Amino acid sequence: MKLDPFYLIVDSAAWIERLVPLGVKLVQLRIKDRDEKELQTEIRTAKALCARFRCQLIINDYWRLAIEEGCDFVHLGQEDLQTADLSRIQAAGVRLGLSTHDDVELETAMAAKPDYIALGPIYPTILKKMKWAPQGLERIAEWRARVTPIPLIAIGGLNPDRLDSAFEAGADSAAVVTDITLNDDPEARTREWIEKTNQWR
Numbered sequence: 001m002k003l004d005p006f007y008l009i010v011d012s013a014a015w016i017e018r019l020v021p022l023g024v025k026l027v028q029l030r031i032k033d034r035d036e037k038e039l040q041t042e043i044r045t046a047k048a049l050c051a052r053f054r055c056q057l058i059i060n061d062y063w064r065l066a067i068e069e070g071c072d073f074v075h076l077g078q079e080d081l082q083t084a085d086l087s088r089i090q091a092a093g094v095r096l097g098l099s100t101h102d103d104v105e106l107e108t109a110m111a112a113k114p115d116y117i118a119l120g121p122i123y124p125t126i127l128k129k130m131k132w133a134p135q136g137l138e139r140i141a142e143w144r145a146r147v148t149p150i151p152l153i154a155i156g157g158l159n160p161d162r163l164d165s166a167f168e169a170g171a172d173s174a175a176v177v178t179d180i181t182l183n184d185d186p187e188a189r190t191r192e193w194i195e196k197t198n199q200w201r
Contacts, residue, residue, distance in 0.1 A: 001095075001115055003151045004056070005167070006197040007175040008190070013045035015181065020055045022187060023194050026173065028075055030060035043069050058097060067092045075118070078105050086112055097153070101132045106146065117147045118175065121156025122166060125178070137169040144170025160196045167200050 004026035010016060011031055020027060029046045031039060043065055050057040058073040059066040063084055066074045075097040076084055089096060097116045098109040109117055123134050134157065144152055154166045155175035166174055176193060183189040 001151060003116060003153070003173045004197075005173050005200040006193050007153060007155075007173045008180065008193075009060075009155075009175055009177045010181060013042045013049065016046050016049050016055075016057075019180070019186065019190050020049055020053045022190050024053075024055055024190065026056045026058070028058040028060055028175070030075075030177075031062075036065070039065055040069065043071065047071060063089055063094070067094060073097070073115075075099070078108065081108065081112060100143075101135075106143065110147065110150075114150065116151040116153055116173075117143065118153040118155055119143050119171075120154065120175075122154050123157025123162065125156040137165055140166060140169035140171050160192055163193075163196050163200075 006024065007026045008019060008024050009028040009030050016027055016029065027050065029043065031042055039062055043059060046057055047069060056073060057071060058075050059071050060075045061080050063074045063076065072093065073095045074089065077099045081098060095115040096112065097118060098112060098114045099118045100106045100109050101120065119135060119140060121132065121134055122136065122140065140154055151172040152170060153173045153175050154171035158166060158174050158176055159179045163174055174197065180186050180189045180193065
């Protein structure tokens, strides 16, 4: 499976409505602390928008809702992986992406036969408090050797200037959150990312 090299992560359907029409082809909806009705509305809106603009939508965490709403891709962290019904996810034809931060987590993830592996944080990140030190480019190269042929996603502290190094080290796709959502001009920054990643398609 080939993933788009630019992997946008946002926390609302409103962000998807703003940025996906610019040419984004891979986006994760990562929402925290909302009730189920709100989540359902957000997922339905995001799904409709992504279908309209031919963008692959990935739902973070809420695999049951993703199945109910007919979504075809979910992303799970290690804690969610412990409680997820992988056979049900597989039976629904839903693809699976998993987060990893160390050797133990990578072994756990690989046993689940995911459709991609994410590694982070590559650089220091302000997205959330991490107990892991920045992984660095060498870890990307190590993970690349260990997960081939599964696609490898790099996440954490990435920006357009660091992009080539991450891909040269072995990443297939770069996941981006705050570099865009906290930018003074998210639309311009998104266009910059798309232009920069076009050479890696």
